[in-house]
Amino acid sequence: MKSFKTESKRILDLMINSIYTHKEIFLRELIxxxxxxxxxxxxxxxxxxxxxxxxxxDIKIKxxxxxxxxxxxxxxxxxxAEELENNLGTIAKSGSLAFKNDNAKKEDIDIIGQFGVGFYxxxxxxxxxxxxxxxxxxxxxxxxxxxxxxxxxxKKAEKENCGTDIxxxxxxxxxxxxxxxxxxxxxxxxLIKRYSDYIHYPIKIEREVPVSSAQNGENETxxxxxxEFEWETINSMLPLxxxxxxxxxxxxxxxxxxxxxxxxxDPFLHQHISAEGLVEYKALLYIPKKCPEAYFSKYFERxxxxxxxxxxIMEKCxxxxxxxxxxxxxxxxxxxxxxxxxxxVQHDRSLQKIASNIEKQIRxxxxxxxxxxxxxxxxxxxxxxxxLKVGIYNNWGMDKDKLQDLVMFYSVKEEKLITFKxxxxxxxxxQKYIYYATGPSILSIRKMPQTxxxxxxxxxxxxxxxxxxxxxxxxxxxxxxxxxxxxTDGDTGIENSTETVSEEDKPMLDFIKESLSAEVFDVRLxxxxxxxxxxxxxxxxxxxxxxxxxxxxxxxxxNAQEVRAKKILEINQNHxxxxxxxxxxxxxxxxxxxxxxxxxxxxxxIEGLPIDDIAHFVELVSKHISN
Numbered sequence: 001m002k003s004f005k006t007e008s009k010r011i012l013d014l015m016i017n018s019i020y021t022h023k024e025i026f027l028r029e030l031i032x033x034x035x036x037x038x039x040x041x042x043x044x045x046x047x048x049x050x051x052x053x054x055x056x057x058d059i060k061i062k063x064x065x066x067x068x069x070x071x072x073x074x075x076x077x078x079x080x081a082e083e084l085e086n087n088l089g090t091i092a093k094s095g096s097l098a099f100k101n102d103n104a105k106k107e108d109i110d111i112i113g114q115f116g117v118g119f120y121x122x123x124x125x126x127x128x129x130x131x132x133x134x135x136x137x138x139x140x141x142x143x144x145x146x147x148x149x150x151x152x153x154x155k156k157a158e159k160e161n162c163g164t165d166i167x168x169x170x171x172x173x174x175x176x177x178x179x180x181x182x183x184x185x186x187x188x189x190x191l192i193k194r195y196s197d198y199i200h201y202p203i204k205i206e207r208e209v210p211v212s213s214a215q216n217g218e219n220e221t222x223x224x225x226x227x228e229f230e231w232e233t234i235n236s237m238l239p240l241x242x243x244x245x246x247x248x249x250x251x252x253x254x255x256x257x258x259x260x261x262x263x264x265x266d267p268f269l270h271q272h273i274s275a276e277g278l279v280e281y282k283a284l285l286y287i288p289k290k291c292p293e294a295y296f297s298k299y300f301e302r303x304x305x306x307x308x309x310x311x312x313i314m315e316k317c318x319x320x321x322x323x324x325x326x327x328x329x330x331x332x333x334x335x336x337x338x339x340x341x342x343x344x345v346q347h348d349r350s351l352q353k354i355a356s357n358i359e360k361q362i363r364x365x366x367x368x369x370x371x372x373x374x375x376x377x378x379x380x381x382x383x384x385x386x387x388l389k390v391g392i393y394n395n396w397g398m399d400k401d402k403l404q405d406l407v408m409f410y411s412v413k414e415e416k417l418i419t420f421k422x423x424x425x426x427x428x429x430x431q432k433y434i435y436y437a438t439g440p441s442i443l444s445i446r447k448m449p450q451t452x453x454x455x456x457x458x459x460x461x462x463x464x465x466x467x468x469x470x471x472x473x474x475x476x477x478x479x480x481x482x483x484x485x486x487x488t489d490g491d492t493g494i495e496n497s498t499e500t501v502s503e504e505d506k507p508m509l510d511f512i513k514e515s516l517s518a519e520v521f522d523v524r525l526x527x528x529x530x531x532x533x534x535x536x537x538x539x540x541x542x543x544x545x546x547x548x549x550x551x552x553x554x555x556x557x558x559n560a561q562e563v564r565a566k567k568i569l570e571i572n573q574n575h576x577x578x579x580x581x582x583x584x585x586x587x588x589x590x591x592x593x594x595x596x597x598x599x600x601x602x603x604x605x606i607e608g609l610p611i612d613d614i615a616h617f618v619e620l621v622s623k624h625i626s627n
Contacts, residue, residue, distance in 0.1 A: 001151045002089065023125055023177070027188070028195035029118030030072045030166055032311055034059045035199045037076030037164055041136055044077070058202040060231065061192075063183040068170050070126075070182060075163040078135040081142040084154055088119065088131060088144050123148050125179050126168040132157055133164040189234055198239040198310030204231040239310055241284040241333060245272050257286045260305075261329045265289050268380060271330075271365055279353045281334035285362065291383055292327055296390075302326030304358075307333040320355045324391025324399060325362050327384055332358070359402075366406055370419070378417055381408050389472045397475025404476050409462040409469075410442050412455065420479040423460060432493045433485035436462040438470050438545035440608055449535040449606065450487040453528030457494050461487060467549045474541070488607075490539040490568050494528065501525055508585040508592070509571075515593045516569065516600050525578075526570035533577040536603045538565045544607050569603060594620050 038057045045052040060073045079087065122129050127147060134141035141159035146152035159165075171179045181187045185207050192203050208227040240248060240256050254266040267286040274282050283304075294300045302323065303316030310333065320332055334354060370377040381388075388407050392400045408417040423434055435454050439445040445463045454461050464470055473484050485492060501509060505525065513523040521539060529535055538544055542565045550563040571578055577599070584592045601617045604610070611617050 001153050003151045024191055026121040026125055027191045028311065029121045031059060031196045031199060031203060033119060034072060034074035034076065035201060037074050037078070038201050040077040058204055060204045060206065061188060062206040063188070065183050070168045070170060071165055073163065073165045075161060078162040078164055079133040080135045080138060081154055083135065084131065084133060084142055084144045089152060122168055125170055125182060127171050128169045130167040131164060132159055132167065134159040134162050136162040192234045195312045197235045198237065198307070199235055200237050200310065202233045202237065203235045204233050207232055239333065241272065241282045241331065261286070263288060271361060273361055275357060279350050279357070281332055281354050283330060283332045283358060285328055285330035287328055287380065289383070295327065295387070305331035307331060308336040319351060320358060322359050322399070323394060324387060324403060325359065327387055328362060363402060370406065378408070381417065386466055386468070389466060389468050392472040392475060393468050400475050404479065409436070409464060411460055412446055412451065412463060413460040423462065424480050424482055426460070427482065428458070431459055434462070434479060434482050435459050435485050435487055436464050436473065437487045438464045438543065441465060448487065449529050449532035450537065452530040452532070453494060454487050454492065456530065470543055470545050486543050488537045488544055490537045492528065508582060511585065511589060511592065512596045515596045519567065519600060520569045521566035522568045524568055524570050525573045527573060529570065529572040533572050533575045534599045534603045535570050536607050537568045537570055539568060540566045542566070544609065548608065569600060594624070598624070
């Protein structure tokens with residue numbers, strides 16, 4: 001028995017128990033090693049004309065339940081006793097990496113197993129492992145045996161053809177782990193399809209098939225069902241994304257999406273990217289027709305599938321897609337700088353560059369659709385527009401420049417969705433601001449008193465009906481040097497919107513302000529109300545809509561509940577109500593206080609704010625109606 005050359009039992013235990021988080025990974029690692037071994041012999045055949053073609057190679061997996069063994073075989077280059085010693089006797093020594101380095105100038109050499117430790121993942125599921133191998137061109141075969149960190153031995157053996165058989169003696173089942181499932185056809189098939197479906201050699205499983213033993217002339221009742229064994233090829237071999245775009249039909253793209261991402265509907269659109277240059281990768285991206293379930297919950301996990309040379313490395317690589325495009329489904333296949341296991345991807349510059357390129361490609365696709373197919377883009381935006389708005393708001397507005405030209409809002413004047421660019425292009429020279437209004441619906445915004453004056457001045461109003469809208473606008477701040485202005489702002493910039501208070505009216509307004517001191521910051525006269533008697537406006541950074549959002553937040557944040565807008569009660573000086581207030585103030589100030597409460601409640605109802613004491617409000621209205 002030999003000890004491992006460079007590592008102790010503690011190191012091997014660490015690799016087996018800490019590097020890999022999923023035991024099933026062992027099969028991916030062994031299949032990748034088999035593929036590498038076949039690659040080496042195939043490349044040798046290309047240069048030395050030894051009479052082998054790609055179709056002569058395969059990887060076979062056989063489960064022997066009677067002996068509790070799982071065998072993974074290849075007919076590749078094989079290993080000599082010395083190579084078994086060097087490659088398996090030294091942990092983290094990779095023969096594949098050495099082969100690639102020796103052939104660095106040759107093109108199209110995609111060696112998967114460059115990492116040197118994948119083989120040892122077998123000890124997560126096996127008590128002992130045997131590696132029977134015969135090198136191409138050699139007359140000798142050798143077998144490497146190990147039960148883990150105790151060490152290994154190498155002996156001469158018998159093997160008819162070149163290649164390698166890896167025989168795993170699986171662990172016994174326990175309460176926590178069912179190792180026997182790796183002997184089952186359905187489990188092996190699932191793992192091959194998930195991780196190794198695009199290995200470019202056939203991966204075959206030996207499976208039992210029931211057949212009839214009936215002979216000619218036998219009665220039906222004399223027939224017996226027996227089982228035979230046959231090899232079934234499991235993997236697809238050629239990834240769709242590695243084919244030329246001209247070879248792939250729309251139906252093939254859609255079928256691939258539905259099969260891989262378990263959707264019943266065709267995707268909204270797809271992008272097939274083949275990038276060359278400083279970083280080389282292939283990507284297949286899809287936008288689904290519906291927003292993923294639980295998209296805004298903590299349970300949603302964004303990310304693209306990450307492949308390296310057709311081998312699945314990560315199911316969800318969130319580093320490849322920004323959060324605001326998290327609804328995009330797809331995959332990326334590239335050469336990776338991987339560290340000690342394929343599960344842990346180094347966040348190197350090449351991966352960051354790929355992510356940046358993918359983000360730009362998605363934005364370009366959406367921009368092209370917006371400019372050239374507006375109806376289709378509007379359909380997309382109605383489904384995913386909220387995600388783009390959240391993207392503007394998140395990260396303190398860092399991504400606003402990337403997203404602000406992709407968001408749309410309903411125009412009151414044009415009665416359709418428009419962009420900021422559309423709005424600004426139709427602004428007159430004297431218009432100072434981009435006007436917007438917030439509310440629960442387009443209809444409610446259209447009927448707001450504050451909207452009347454802006455529309456009457458010939459200016460458009462953008463409707464913002466999502467909770468995140470105004471928060472996002474605060475980060476955008478301006479577009480093409482035009483600031484955004486809420487129509488409920490105390491100063492809308494429209495001439496004569498606020499009336500100068502006469503000395504005669506000032507005492508009455510001061511009295512109303514004092515009567516409503518718990519609810520208002522100020523009371524003012526206004527000419528911007530048209531036919532409405534009162535409205536609420538605000539002063540400062542917090543708007544009424546923002547207050548409502550904070551008010552509706554979970555009670556776990558007491559500070560959010562205390563955020564309040566500085567409300568201004570505006571009274572229409574040209575309305576009959578104003579004259580009524582003046583006469584009441586001269587005759588009965590206590591009655592004016594009750595009228596002020598009614599008007600304040602009316603203004604709150606228009607804004608969708610709750611009335612604290614509804615019973616008292618009803619009582620006051622009933623009292624003054626009866627008078």
